Amino acid sequence: MSTRIRLFLLVATLLIAALSSxxxxxxxxxxxxALKGLIAPAPExxxxxxxxxxxxxxxxxxxxxxxxxxxxxxxxxxxxxNPLASPGLLGINAGATFAVVLLVAWAGSASLAAWSLGAxxxxxxxxxxxxxxxxxxxASSHGPLxxxxxxxxxxxxxxxxxxxxxVIDQQGLDTVLFWLAGAVDGRAPSELAPLMAxxxxxxxxxxxxxxxMNVLAAGESMAxxxxxxxxxxxxLMVGLVVALSGASVAMAGNITFVGLIVPHMARRLLPxxxxxxxxxxxxxxxxxxxxxxxxxxxxxxxxxxxxxxMTALIGAPMFIALLNRQRSAHG
Amino acid sequence: xxxxAAHDVSVGYQKQRILDQLSVExxxxxxxxxxxxxxxxxxxxxxxxxxxxxxxSGQVLLDGxxxxxxxxxxxxxxxxxxxxxxVAPEGITVRQLVSLGRHPHQSWFEQxxxxxxxxxxxxxxxxxxxxxxxxGVDTLSGxxxxxxxxxxxxxxxxxxxxxxxxxxxxxxxHQMEVLELLQTLNRDQGKTVVMVLHDLNLAARYADHIxxxxxxxxxxxxxxxxxxxxxxxxxxxxxxxxxxTDPYFNTPLCIxxxxxxxx
Numbered sequence: 001m002s003t004r005i006r007l008f009l010l011v012a013t014l015l016i017a018a019l020s021s022x023x024x025x026x027x028x029x030x031x032x033x034a035l036k037g038l039i040a041p042a043p044e045x046x047x048x049x050x051x052x053x054x055x056x057x058x059x060x061x062x063x064x065x066x067x068x069x070x071x072x073x074x075x076x077x078x079x080x081x082n083p084l085a086s087p088g089l090l091g092i093n094a095g096a097t098f099a100v101v102l103l104v105a106w107a108g109s110a111s112l113a114a115w116s117l118g119a120x121x122x123x124x125x126x127x128x129x130x131x132x133x134x135x136x137x138x139a140s141s142h143g144p145l146x147x148x149x150x151x152x153x154x155x156x157x158x159x160x161x162x163x164x165x166x167v168i169d170q171q172g173l174d175t176v177l178f179w180l181a182g183a184v185d186g187r188a189p190s191e192l193a194p195l196m197a198x199x200x201x202x203x204x205x206x207x208x209x210x211x212x213m214n215v216l217a218a219g220e221s222m223a224x225x226x227x228x229x230x231x232x233x234x235x236l237m238v239g240l241v242v243a244l245s246g247a248s249v250a251m252a253g254n255i256t257f258v259g260l261i262v263p264h265m266a267r268r269l270l271p272x273x274x275x276x277x278x279x280x281x282x283x284x285x286x287x288x289x290x291x292x293x294x295x296x297x298x299x300x301x302x303x304x305x306x307x308x309x310m311t312a313l314i315g316a317p318m319f320i321a322l323l324n325r326q327r328s329a330h331g
Numbered sequence: 332x333x334x335x336a337a338h339d340v341s342v343g344y345q346k347q348r349i350l351d352q353l354s355v356e357x358x359x360x361x362x363x364x365x366x367x368x369x370x371x372x373x374x375x376x377x378x379x380x381x382x383x384x385x386x387x388s389g390q391v392l393l394d395g396x397x398x399x400x401x402x403x404x405x406x407x408x409x410x411x412x413x414x415x416x417x418v419a420p421e422g423i424t425v426r427q428l429v430s431l432g433r434h435p436h437q438s439w440f441e442q443x444x445x446x447x448x449x450x451x452x453x454x455x456x457x458x459x460x461x462x463x464x465x466x467g468v469d470t471l472s473g474x475x476x477x478x479x480x481x482x483x484x485x486x487x488x489x490x491x492x493x494x495x496x497x498x499x500x501x502x503x504x505h506q507m508e509v510l511e512l513l514q515t516l517n518r519d520q521g522k523t524v525v526m527v528l529h530d531l532n533l534a535a536r537y538a539d540h541i542x543x544x545x546x547x548x549x550x551x552x553x554x555x556x557x558x559x560x561x562x563x564x565x566x567x568x569x570x571x572x573x574x575x576t577d578p579y580f581n582t583p584l585c586i587x588x589x590x591x592x593x594x
Contacts, residue, residue: 081418083421208439211434211437211442212434214420214427214431215431215434217420217423218417218419218420218423218428218431218483219414219417219418221378221383221412221414221417222412222413222414222417222431224382224383224403225381225383225407225410225411225412225413225414226407226431226432226434226435226487227402227403227404227405227406227407227408227434227435228403228434229403267421267422271422271424271427272420272421272422272423272424272427273427
């Protein structure tokens with residue numbers, strides 16, 4: 001199957017997933033009504049109102065967050081040349097969680113907008129701290145490895161701080177717990193518009209770097225020999241990862257496994273060329289998160305399982321299956 | 332044509348000095364081989380010549396200009412480097428890998444051109460990989476894989492080619508295959524080749540010029556027949572040996588004795 005057809009099928013799958021996300025929920029809505037609610041809404045039709053005010057926003061958020069996390073994961077894996085790297089390794093999730101816990105402890109219940117802003121700032125500050133610790137004493141050829149180690153250490157530290165605060169402030173725990181699990185519902189798109197703009201800008205910001213990323217994937221020495229300014233490229237890529245996953249965690253909380261597993265799926269389906277591979281990751285990531293959200297809201301009705309729990313439930317077995325297939329391919 | 336030279340270069344890692352005011356000029360259009368014991372600084376010299384390491388003092392001259400003052404992409408159009416043990420990205424094909432060599436010739440607005448395509452085809456043909464071009468690099472044998480990396484540097488189309496231990500981890504047949512390919516590139520395309528090798532007998536066979544490095548300095552340099560004497564080998568490697576003349580190729584042949592059998 002040619003690459004063009006595969007990409008087309010990925011787009012088609014995403015559209016089907018998005019449409020089903022408009023239809024599925026506590027109340028089933030047919031595809032015709034769902035589409036009508038989007039294109040030519042009638043003001044008094046309740047079904048159409050549900051589509052527009054509740055299901056469309058969460059679908060759009062799931063799409064943007066899934067795509068962002070997947071692309072951020074792919075960038076991390078290229079940057080560190082480690083297939084097990086994910087955006088969380090930069091301390092982004094731990095930093096965002098700590099910021100939210102701090103906000104709740106300090107200001108009680110804040111508005112969603114304040115939470116999101118706090119989470120984004122926490123993620124960005126944590127990543128900057130990790131970068132500073134890793135690159136102290138000058139950039140070296142072990143940069144990516146140091147980055148991962150510094151990220152792991154500081155993540156553990158932030159998580160410990162968060163836990164300590166939550167033990168002291170039991171009420172805060174209840175407020176934060178749902179956010180911790182990751183969710184794409186109950187958020188108004190207007191409040192999240194700035195974060196979406198950040199994610200979109202970062203996604204587009206990858207485009208001019210894709211050819212240089214292809215060269216970097218062949219190793220740091222090789223890339224420098226081929227005239228790439230490696231340290232500048234790495235810094236830019238870290239910046240993009242922070243913007244993408246920082247915006248994601250601020251919009252939807254901690255959603256794991258998407259950034260780890262989607263690049264592996266994309267590598268099996270698409271050629272190892274970032275000009276195709278990254279858009280493929282975005283499509284697959286968006287689809288995976290929408291599907292996880294649809295399943296999460298249908299299996300335990302009338303209750304909903306948070307999408308972050310669903311990605312882990314779907315992602316972990318998929319990842320183990322991928323590892324096994326990889327082992328048999330090499331053995 | 333292009334020349335590369337080191338002028339009074341000192342360089343090291345953290346506080347440890349590896350090269351100590353080393354000067355060397357590599358002859359244009361020839362195959363030069365850097366030899367020396369482990370840790371003597373030959374790989375460090377190669378990396379410094381390829382501007383991967385910045386000298387603490389002194390400078391590397393590419394065609395007479397200080398290499399660190401040239402734009403890195405301009406350097407990449409004149410000098411290609413094959414690092415030690417390169418690892419190919421997962422799932423990449425031979426053609427994709429070789430195409431990476433065209434990166435220095437492309438600019439942001441002027442991307443893949445006919446000339447790039449032609450250079451990739453030629454590089455594949457020169458290295459005997461045309462039939463394997465759509466194969467995944469991870470499905471190739473060790474020797475084929477190393478040829479694919481060399482093809483990348485050929486596609487880079489530079490007059491200078493630097494290689495850091497291009498034969499390590501290859502069996503003898505594949506070592507010969509790689510060295511014969513490099514010799515062909517030198518003879519047919521006039522490429523100046525500079526490489527680090529560990530096998531002295533292969534170095535003697537394929538090199539025009541040997542640079543023996545000891546403790547961060549050039550200990551001796553010249554044609555293999557001048558450099559490979561029992562005394563010199565003992566000075567550079569601390570190894571007792573006898574040198575005879577290869578009966579088939581008339582190049583020096585080193586028979587190591589080691590400590591147990593003093594020569």
